[in-house]
Amino acid sequence: MHVPVLVHEMLEIIRPHSGGIYLDGTLGAGGHSGAILQGSEPDGIVTAFDLDAAALSRASERLRSYGDRFRPVHGGFHQARDLLASTGVTSIDGAVLDLGLSSDQLEDADRGFSFRHGGPLDMRFDTSSGLRVTEYLDTLSVKRLEEILATYGEERYCKKLAVGIIRERDRGRLETTHDLAQVVSRILGTRRGRIHPATRTFQALRIAVNKEMENLATALEDIPLLLKPHARFCVISYHSLEDRQVKLSFRQRQKTSKIWRVVTPRPIRPSTEELKANPRARSAKMRALEALECTKSQTC
Numbered sequence: 144m145h146v147p148v149l150v151h152e153m154l155e156i157i158r159p160h161s162g163g164i165y166l167d168g169t170l171g172a173g174g175h176s177g178a179i180l181q182g183s184e185p186d187g188i189v190t191a192f193d194l195d196a197a198a199l200s201r202a203s204e205r206l207r208s209y210g211d212r213f214r215p216v217h218g219g220f221h222q223a224r225d226l227l228a229s230t231g232v233t234s235i236d237g238a239v240l241d242l243g244l245s246s247d248q249l250e251d252a253d254r255g256f257s258f259r260h261g262g263p264l265d266m267r268f269d270t271s272s273g274l275r276v277t278e279y280l281d282t283l284s285v286k287r288l289e290e291i292l293a294t295y296g297e298e299r300y301c302k303k304l305a306v307g308i309i310r311e312r313d314r315g316r317l318e319t320t321h322d323l324a325q326v327v328s329r330i331l332g333t334r335r336g337r338i339h340p341a342t343r344t345f346q347a348l349r350i351a352v353n354k355e356m357e358n359l360a361t362a363l364e365d366i367p368l369l370l371k372p373h374a375r376f377c378v379i380s381y382h383s384l385e386d387r388q389v390k391l392s393f394r395q396r397q398k399t400s401k402i403w404r405v406v407t408p409r410p411i412r413p414s415t416e417e418l419k420a421n422p423r424a425r426s427a428k429m430r431a432l433e434a435l436e437c438t439k440s441q442t443c
C-alpha cells in the first residue's frame with residue numbers, strides 16, 4: 144500500500160483542529176486525509192478529491208470509520224472551487240496537495256505507469272476520460288513530442304527519442320509499456336547512471352496526458368482564495384518542474400499582497416528516518432502558503 148510522505152510535517156503546518164473544514168486534493172490511499180481527520184477530532188471535516196475512481200473507493204473503505212466527517216469526491220483539484228461550492232463549502236481551514244502518482248498506481252500493471260511491469264500504455268489518473276498514452280501519441284508530431292520530452296522529462300536526447308518513438312508508432316509497434324521501454328533503451332542504450340533510460344520518457348508522457356502542469360497552475364490560482372484567515376495550503380511535489388511552479392506562485396503572492404505569507408522559505412524535506420523507511424520519499428519537497436487575512440473571494 145502507498146506510504147504517505149511528510150505526514151508529521153504536513154500536520155505541523157496545517158494544524159488541524161476540531162470544527163475545521165479541510166481539503167485533501169489528492170486522496171490516493173488516504174494517508175494525509177486520515178491524519179487530518181485524526182488531528183481534527185471529534186468533528187473536523189475532510190473533503191477529498193481524486194481523479195482515480197478506484198483509489199477513491201479503496202480509501203473510502205479505509206476511512207469509513209470517520210463517517211460523514213470524511214467526504215470523498217471523484218474529481219480534480221483543479222476543479223476545487225466549483226466542486227467545493229457544489230458541496231456548500233466556500234472557505235476552508237487548510238488544504239493539502241500531494242502531487243504525482245501513488246505507489247498503488249505505479250505497481251498496478253494494468254494502469255501502464257511503469258516500465259517495470261508489462262501493461263497497456265495508458266497512464267491516465269482518470270480512466271473514465273481523456274486519452275491513453277497510445278491514443279495521445281497518435282495526435283503528436285515529432286516536433287511536439289520532442290518539446291514534451293524536453294519540457295516535462297528534461298530529457299537531453301529528446302530529438303533522437305522523438306524521431307524513434309514516432310517511427311515505432313507509425314509501424315504500429317507501440318501498444319505496451321514494455322514496447323515503449325524497449326524503444327527508448329534501444330535508442331539510448333541501457334546504461335544511463337542510476338535511472339532506467341525510460342524514466343524521463345514515462346514521466347514526460349504521464350505529465351502531458353494528465354495535463355499535470357496545467358492542473359497545478361489552476362489549483363495554485365484557485366485554492367489559496369478559499370483559505371480562511373490563518374489557514375494554510377501545503378503542496379508536496381516530486382520533481383523540479385512542479386516545485387519551481389509552486390515556489391514561484393507562492394513567492395509571487397507574497398510579493399504582491401500583504402494577505403499572503405510563505406510559511407516555508409525553504410522547502411521541507413523528508414527526515415533521514417523517513418527516507419530509511421520509505422526511499423520513495425527521496426525527491427519530496429513540501430512548501431506552504433498562509434492566508435493572513437480574508438481573501439477577496441470570501442466574506443469573513
Ligand SMILES: C[S@@+](CC[C@H](N)C(=O)[O-])C[C@H]1O[C@@H](n2cnc3c(N)ncnc32)[C@H](O)[C@@H]1O
Pocket residue numbers: 145146147148168169170171172173174175176192193194195198218219220221241242243244245268358
Ligand atoms: C501521491 S498520490 C497521493 C497519496 C495520498 N496523499 C496518500 O496519503 O495516500 C497522488 C494522487 O493524486 C491523484 N491525482 C493526480 N492529479 C490529480 C488531480 N488533478 N486531481 C485530483 N487527484 C489527482 C492521483 O490519482 C493519486 O491518487
